[in-house]
Amino acid sequence: MKKLIFIFSFILITNLSLASERFIPLELFTGGEIRDDTEIKFTKANLLFGEKKRKKIVGPEDWKNPQTGKLVKVYKRTRKSQSGVKTQLFTVTNDGQCIGRVWDSRRGGRIIVNGCKFPLGVWKEGETRSFEGSSGGKPRKIELTILKLGKKQNSSIKFNWKLYNMKNGKLMDDNDYTFSPGKAMVGLNDKNISK
Numbered sequence: 001m002k003k004l005i006f007i008f009s010f011i012l013i014t015n016l017s018l019a020s021e022r023f024i025p026l027e028l029f030t031g032g033e034i035r036d037d038t039e040i041k042f043t044k045a046n047l048l049f050g051e052k053k054r055k056k057i058v059g060p061e062d063w064k065n066p067q068t069g070k071l072v073k074v075y076k077r078t079r080k081s082q083s084g085v086k087t088q089l090f091t092v093t094n095d096g097q098c099i100g101r102v103w104d105s106r107r108g109g110r111i112i113v114n115g116c117k118f119p120l121g122v123w124k125e126g127e128t129r130s131f132e133g134s135s136g137g138k139p140r141k142i143e144l145t146i147l148k149l150g151k152k153q154n155s156s157i158k159f160n161w162k163l164y165n166m167k168n169g170k171l172m173d174d175n176d177y178t179f180s181p182g183k184a185m186v187g188l189n190d191k192n193i194s195k
Contacts, residue, residue: 020125025153026092029099029118030057030075031184034154040096040120042073049184054080057184063089065102067111072102094131096121098144110136116144118179119159125149132166139166147176156180158187 023038030045042060049055059075074089087105093114094100100115114133123129128145141164148158156178163173171193178187 020149021122022149022151022155023122023153024119024157026099026120028153028157028179028181029090029120029184030059031182034181036153038122038153040092042075042092045075047184049186050079055185063102065111074102075099090115090117092120093133097129098131100131100133100142104135107136112136116142117161118177119144119146119157123149140164140172141166154181156186 025034025038026032026040027034027043030043031047031049032043032045035041035043045060046058047056049057055077057075057077060073061076062071063074064071072091074091077088077090079086085105088101089103090099091102092099094116098116098120099118101112101117102115104110104112112133112135114131115135116131116133119129123146125146125148128143131142131144133140133142143160143162143164145160145162146157147160148156150156158176158178161173161175161177162171164170165172174191174193176187176189176191177185180186
């Protein structure tokens with residue numbers, strides 16, 4: 001009987017630990033159709049999203065980095081507002097661990113190195129990963145924490161994204177994001193860090 005209880009406990013613990021880990025596909029970020037495989041692929045995206053349908057993501061397309069001359073596959077995300085259109089370009093970064101910005105139209109346009117805005121690949125619920133990059137030549141640290149993961153590739157996810165100034169360690173931005181299949185970003189809790 002003790003042996004049977006031990007085997008049952010082992011199976012239960014193994015299944016619980018596996019349930020809190022999953023593959024997060026790129027299509028969850030782009031709003032594309034979720035595939036069954038676990039490969040990060042640049043699949044076609046053309047989606048209007050957001051509550052007021054002011055946001056759009058299209059791609060992939062080739063973009064030439066003006067600093068390096070290197071061609072990069074990117075998705076273009078735009079957002080219409082009263083002050084105009086904000087454009088951001090995203091690509092897979094950090095050895096496939098996330099998709100991040102490489103260019104942002106705000107403040108006259110900025111090149112971003114090693115950006116990280118959305119988790120990709122295998123992550124665990126509660127896991128935190130940190131990445132170092134730069135925005136407009138200024139060193140930054142990005143921290144992602146998975147808040148809610150779901151069990152399947154087509155489950156919604158919720159995560160926290162923090163941005164730090166690496167020179168003084170100051171927290172610059174703190175947001176919770178929710179992404180859902182076929183809809184891209186469906187929730188943003190901007191914690192309004194005073195600057």
